[in-house]
Amino acid sequence: MKKSFGYRLSLYLVPTLLAFIVRIWFFTCRVNVHGLENRNRVMDNGGSGIGSFWHYSFLYSFYHNRKEKVVAMVSASKDGEYISKLLENFAVQTVRGSRNKGGISALKGMIRTMRNGYSAAIVADGSQGPARVLQAGCIVLSSRSGAPVVPMLWSCNRYIRIRSWDGTSIPYPFSRIEFFYGEPLQVPPKITSDEIEDYRVILEERLNNLYKEAWALQGKTEH
Secondary structure (H helix, E strand, C coil): CCCCHHHHHHHHHHHHHHHHHHHHHHHCCEEEEECHHHHHHHHHHHCCCEEEECHHHHHHHHHHCCCCCEEEEECCCHHHHHHHHHHHCCCCEEEECECCCEHHHHHHHHHHHHCCCCEEEEECCCCCCCCCCCCCHHHHHHHHHCCCEEEEEEEECCEEECCCCCCCEEECCCCEEEEEECCCECCCCCCCHHHHHHHHHHHHHHHHHHHHHHHHCCCCCCC
């Protein structure tokens, strides 16, 4: 189906304007990074990794890592078109797919891009949730690509929380952000379906433990 001129125009203008606002908005924030040695263990000496984070944190997580060479999986939905264009404004390569549509093809596309020196980014609980329940995509990608998974997320003293399934959150300007890199998880090649589940549970626990640690700094149990 041919896309209308109005839709194509909005697909250019909206992400471009939003990227401009995001740059100014987040530039004002103070950031304290925890666990940088975990990131460096993977990325130093030309290595690549798979950044995995909960959906609530996706906007600032991509901004924080904007200087990395990153390929991300983005939902194949119509809304995903805008997100894909927004990420491209931060030099993030994107492949389209989700658990229900084009997921296997997207994983193959990410692996091909990673072979050109890119790291990958995957929203751990997917585009539809449930919130903070890990989907197996990043485990499969790690096994097939050989790259370790690095859990990452942030907490903040002041933020906007959107009413959505995941409580998508955006730090306020001039807020204080605590950004965390967790212990990398190396997944062996050619794992069985039972082993995928074992590693899925391990990574989910690591992300949720990191989540509790991060939000405890703000005097909260959750965002």
